[in-house]
Amino acid sequence: MAHDAGLPHQRTHPTLVQVATLAGVSPKTASRALNGEPNVAEPTRVRVLVAANRLGFRPNGIARELRRGGTSTLVGLISGDLANPFYSTVASGIERELREHGLQLVMASNDEGPRRERTLVEAFLERRVRALLIMSSSSGSDPGGSFHAERSCRMTEGPPGVPFVFLDYQPAGLPCDAVVIANAEGGRLAAEHLLARGHSRVAVLGDPPRYATHRDRFAGFADAMNAAGNHQWSPYAHSDVHDVATAERAILALMNRDPVPTAIFTLDNRLTTGALRALAHRRYQPALVGFDDFELADVLGVTVIAHDGQAMGREAARLALTGPSEHPRRQRIVTMPIHLVVRGSGERTP
Amino acid sequence: MAHDAGLPHQRTHPTLVQVATLAGVSPKTASRALNGEPNVAEPTRVRVLVAANRLGFRPNGIARELRRGGTSTLVGLISGDLANPFYSTVASGIERELREHGLQLVMASNDEGPRRERTLVEAFLERRVRALLIMSSSSGSDPGGSFHAERSCRMTEGPPGVPFVFLDYQPAGLPCDAVVIANAEGGRLAAEHLLARGHSRVAVLGDPPRYATHRDRFAGFADAMNAAGNHQWSPYAHSDVHDVATAERAILALMNRDPVPTAIFTLDNRLTTGALRALAHRRYQPALVGFDDFELADVLGVTVIAHDGQAMGREAARLALTGPSEHPRRQRIVTMPIHLVVRGSGERTP
DNA sequence: CTGAAAGCGCTAACAG
């Protein structure tokens, strides 16, 4: 290295020691000055600041965190793809709540099932996130995913544990905090609303085997229908519909049935979208109720079982931050209320 | 501490040293075994792994990162609120690309202008993120934001710099990489499309003073209109429309004008949503073209200037990861193509 | 194959 004079291209970040040296003080003094701690003479302070500036010094947060030993200001979120508006809305709520506490959201999405989920949980834990939020549709189905959740979750029993919060899914028999939607109640509400309009051939679209949420919504729906003595709906139920494309196909198939269903209940916003695509520009429009509200549902006049995704995210973040209060800790479950939003599509009569 | 036998509640995370001690080996050997490095006798390996497991050991990523000295596996993103589908779509694209490289996305959103942006950039840089992506609508307006970007961006000229990539906004006169949309071309396309249908009283909705993107889209639109010798549109232009609510109000006002505009061009997806809300259930439906595609635009039959948000995110991530290749580095700008998607609303004639 | 020593960059704890 010939020309190393001045302050030229250094191969590495300047360190506190370099700043201290340049300012002619000890590292600790430099540290104090840079952190705005008291007990630093004004002229010293200035010298340090100037030196830091000349060097383009930027404190190394990694080192600081390590030394301070505490947890980081990072909160992990494992979620489904943000391209799904449900996930992005909830994520937005989480982020807002965290922001108000000076924390940051680290995200990783997980379309690939429990195997990847496991890896992600490990990675976050190693990074010593302050808390871990899990909103992964696949968690609900595969016992492999739950298994890992179980291990991690139980860890939270001891003091050094990281708070885990599950979103939109309550891990079976685990002492983990969770925020869920009143799924069964939503299903019931939809059924009763359609029954009141005189519908009996109601087609339900969803994938209960795959998603716990669909399971609960479906159960609520089925209960209400059965309680009303109505059993004509079951031949129209589709239980393998899990995305826009499959929903679209299912609806097209349903429209060719004879007798045709007079109403449709879609178990989440993706399926509602698929249904709307399939029904667009068709003469016959069955009644439609969708679980999950969505943007432009008002313009399209779609009746939905709505809930507040932002609020859901905030609740989860709040749970994560208020941490485990008691020992032995008690599981906290927050249930987000749902309500029916009447917009026309659900009020069409048979 | 009376009962400290067995493996009970320890107040802190177990460390490598503890694992090593329990296994009766040196820390280094334990490290090797846990990292799957070669040159460890099988029985030793097993002893270490068992010890680690008994202790519930989890390597401390902070310490590891510090020691390894390199950059982390984190990539920072500063964006607008994820509740806006544009942001969440792009974020999803970024996340996917990063995932394929084994990296994770750290997000912080920024509704509050350049002051917070500055703080966030600092925080990310201190955390030694591998790269920093900025997709903040406010960046485009306030020189304060740009100022900070400038400082950071120039830092990337030297070797230790963190790659900066701007999304949807090209910082003026800075050597920063960016991914932008062909905004002007989109504006032109919209204008020409409407002109071809015989429209002349075209209302444009946006907020050019606030958003650089709107500025460019507006300019493209104006150019095309003026080139065609059409000047009737300008009295209908609204240049302070920046969200759903203001768009809705602007449309309502426009519908009371005499003569009423025969067509509307909304400069982003929020404004298109507002326009649709305002126009829903009205007798008179002006032609409508919106910038940005959106879910259900097909069902609603809305003609749009579309682009691929996911792809945009991926491009940005790619730029960030391929890092600064040359010295002195050259600015790389990727322009995402746009295309007109004809769905009916834009084809209505005056 | 294994270990001892040193140190990543910073900050507590205690002196001066």
Added chain:
DNA sequence: CTGTTAGCGCTTTCAG
């Protein structure tokens, strides 16, 4: 007000 010493938890030398 300032400096010294030590050490966060891990991994890199370099010797056994």
